[in-house]
Amino acid sequence: MTAAPTARQRRLAGSISDVFFARPHLLTALLLAPPLLWLGIVYVGSLFALLLQSFYSLDDFSGVIVHEFTLSTYQQLLEAANVQVVVRTVSMAALVTIASAIIAFPIAYYAARHARGWTKALFYLAVMMPLWSSYLVKIYAWKLILAKEGIMTWLAGQLHLGWLLDAVLGLPIVGGPSLSFSYLGTFVVFVYVWLPYMILPTQAALERVPVNFIEAAADLGADPRQTFRTVTFPLALPGIIAGSIFTFSLTLGDYIVPQIVGNSRPFIGQAVYTLQGTAGNIPLAAAFTFVPIAIMAVYLWMAQRMGAFDVL
Amino acid sequence: MPPAVRFQNVSRRFGSVRAVDGVTLDIAEGEFFALLGPSGSGKTTCLRLVAGFEQPDEGHIEIFGETAEGVPPYRRNVNTVFQDYALFPHMTVGQNVAYGLMIKGVAKAEREAKAKDALAMVKLAGYENRRTAQLSGGQRQRVALARALVNGPKVLLLDEPLGALDLKLREQMQEELKTLQTDLGITFVFVTHDQGEALSMANRVAIFNEGRIVQVGTPADVYERPNSRFVADFVGSSNVLPPDFAAAHGGRAVWTSLRPERIQVAAAESPVPAGCAQATGVVDGISYQGAVTRICVATEGASPGVSLVAAVPPGTPCRKGDRVSLTWARSAMMAMEDDS
Numbered sequence: 001m002t003a004a005p006t007a008r009q010r011r012l013a014g015s016i017s018d019v020f021f022a023r024p025h026l027l028t029a030l031l032l033a034p035p036l037l038w039l040g041i042v043y044v045g046s047l048f049a050l051l052l053q054s055f056y057s058l059d060d061f062s063g064v065i066v067h068e069f070t071l072s073t074y075q076q077l078l079e080a081a082n083v084q085v086v087v088r089t090v091s092m093a094a095l096v097t098i099a100s101a102i103i104a105f106p107i108a109y110y111a112a113r114h115a116r117g118w119t120k121a122l123f124y125l126a127v128m129m130p131l132w133s134s135y136l137v138k139i140y141a142w143k144l145i146l147a148k149e150g151i152m153t154w155l156a157g158q159l160h161l162g163w164l165l166d167a168v169l170g171l172p173i174v175g176g177p178s179l180s181f182s183y184l185g186t187f188v189v190f191v192y193v194w195l196p197y198m199i200l201p202t203q204a205a206l207e208r209v210p211v212n213f214i215e216a217a218a219d220l221g222a223d224p225r226q227t228f229r230t231v232t233f234p235l236a237l238p239g240i241i242a243g244s245i246f247t248f249s250l251t252l253g254d255y256i257v258p259q260i261v262g263n264s265r266p267f268i269g270q271a272v273y274t275l276q277g278t279a280g281n282i283p284l285a286a287a288f289t290f291v292p293i294a295i296m297a298v299y300l301w302m303a304q305r306m307g308a309f310d311v312l
Numbered sequence: 313m314p315p316a317v318r319f320q321n322v323s324r325r326f327g328s329v330r331a332v333d334g335v336t337l338d339i340a341e342g343e344f345f346a347l348l349g350p351s352g353s354g355k356t357t358c359l360r361l362v363a364g365f366e367q368p369d370e371g372h373i374e375i376f377g378e379t380a381e382g383v384p385p386y387r388r389n390v391n392t393v394f395q396d397y398a399l400f401p402h403m404t405v406g407q408n409v410a411y412g413l414m415i416k417g418v419a420k421a422e423r424e425a426k427a428k429d430a431l432a433m434v435k436l437a438g439y440e441n442r443r444t445a446q447l448s449g450g451q452r453q454r455v456a457l458a459r460a461l462v463n464g465p466k467v468l469l470l471d472e473p474l475g476a477l478d479l480k481l482r483e484q485m486q487e488e489l490k491t492l493q494t495d496l497g498i499t500f501v502f503v504t505h506d507q508g509e510a511l512s513m514a515n516r517v518a519i520f521n522e523g524r525i526v527q528v529g530t531p532a533d534v535y536e537r538p539n540s541r542f543v544a545d546f547v548g549s550s551n552v553l554p555p556d557f558a559a560a561h562g563g564r565a566v567w568t569s570l571r572p573e574r575i576q577v578a579a580a581e582s583p584v585p586a587g588c589a590q591a592t593g594v595v596d597g598i599s600y601q602g603a604v605t606r607i608c609v610a611t612e613g614a615s616p617g618v619s620l621v622a623a624v625p626p627g628t629p630c631r632k633g634d635r636v637s638l639t640w641a642r643s644a645m646m647a648m649e650d651d652s
Contacts, residue, residue, distance in 0.1 A: 219364075
């Protein structure tokens with residue numbers, strides 16, 4: 001049995017409440033201090049320590065890191081092979097983002113404008129369910145689907161479209177020996193794994209477009225196509241940009257997908273992984289990590305200017 | 313000349329609910345017409361039928377003699393001022409007003425000039441570059457009005473146009489809307505649940521109840537000669553006299569309306585002037601309302617149990633529990649055809 005609080009205890013609790021009531025900022029500060037300390041020291045601190053490494057250099061002969069300030073590592077980053085890694089990754093991230101936006105929009109539009117009751121529940125389930133299974137499992141599953149002996153080849157054969165698959169794989173750059181060893185395969189898997197992150201913010205933005213905006217546009221003479229172009233799409237754009245922050249940054253930093261499904265030409269994440277591991281070139285690995293950070297900083301700044309954060 | 317808007321036996325159902333039930337109505341060109349009724353009475357659905365957001369399940373709608381069924385909103389020469397204005401948040405005030413012209417493909421310079429004029433007309437000159445979020449409720453209302461009028465509609469539809477404004481602003485906008493309508497000569501059709509607004513602004517009023525029109529007439533008609541208990545109750549406040557009470561006081565033995573302001577209150581046993589009727593009773597409640605004081609009297613005699621409300625000038629000496637006599641001209645008693 002717990003004893004009822006004594007009058008003294010109640011007075012104490014009351015006066016603590018009074019202090020917080022009079023100084024609301026004090027409570028906010030107390031609640032925010034632990035996460036802010038965590039973010040500040042563990043996250044930003046380690047990031048800073050990492051970036052600091054990029055201003056050191058690796059002694060080519062001894063393989064020892066020279067702890068002296070230098071920009072020579074960044075100079076190394078600008079070598080053609082390294083620039084190619086950056087261009088390859090950024091192009092992939094951009095294409096994945098564009099494809100996700102195109103695929104996600106009709107789904108999000110349907111969910112926001114037409115789905116009601118159980119169809120809406122089904123929508124959320126369908127979009128979220130892939131997120132419940134392990135990312136690695138999904139990628140290996142895709143590797144099997146896309147492999148030369150996999151279901152895609154079989155399906156193309158059944159549909160007598162083997163020639164089409166061969167033609168696609170015969171294309172320069174995107175093609176390869178099989179879908180699972182091509183940029184096309186990497187692209188398909190990236191779009192698959194990041195698609196929910198595009199659908200959800202787009203749907204949220206579309207849901208916030210009131211029906212009477214659509215009616216007002218029609219009332220003022222806009223046919224459905226014009227209404228879409230001048231009202232629905234501009235109002236959904238912040239949501240699409242918010243989604244693109246996810247698809248773009250996640251692709252930019254990923255090192256698992258291209259390693260499992262792809263033609264073994266490295267992406268930034270893989271370059272970092274190899275450089276800090278087997279190569280032991282921590283300074284160059286750090287310089288490589290600076291690239292997506294810089295790109296995302298610019299990207300977020302532009303997204304913020306377009307109002308993307310208002311819909312998150 | 314065909315009427316601006318014609319409803320012929322129009323019905324609109326939502327599931328099992330008949331939102332609009334057999335409405336027949338003509339609105340003449342240049343009228344300031346009010347659709348008045350409580351919420352859910354079908355008046356807004358009627359407006360949406362004219363705008364084209366709804367299609368009738370039965371009946372026929374014409375706008376200036378042309379069949380409206382099947383014509384989408386963007387092909388109708390009517391414009392709407394929405395209840396919450398529906399201003400586009402991603403456009404400036406000027407872009408909002410010029411939207412309809414932009415859609416029609418009017419050149420930029422011309423539509424900007426027209427938008428500027430339209431904003432000047434609603435007293436918002438120089439607001440072109442503001443964001444809509446920076447505007448007050450009254451200003452949004454004006455922008456919505458300018459955005460609709462700039463297209464030169466043949467009929468302007470207003471859905472509870474003043475509902476979101478405070479009292480002072482509402483009265484001011486009533487004046488302005490009235491002036492604007494007179495100056496432009498456009499047919500205005502507006503929906504309201506505020507009987508004061510309908511009576512003060514409209515040339516004619518249609519009163520809705522449960523999807524049907526119960527009475528159409530000038531404000532004076534519907535106020536002074538309500539045809540049913542519903543209208544008498546809904547338009548202003550009224551004493552609805554039961555048939556036997558009406559008969560006992562020189563009226564016909566039907567449900568009868570008697571407006572509170574037509575009743576004079578005097579000390580009990582006052583003489584009855586010629587052509588007048590009188591009832592005696594005890595003051596039951598007094599409610600001070602500024603311009604008038606409303607006195608509720610429980611009558612005795614012929615038909616006990618009938619409570620009458622009289623509106624008298626403030627300062628009339630009267631206290632709760634006083635015995636008073638209520639006197640009114642017999643001509644003030646309006647027999648109603650319909651006792652529903």
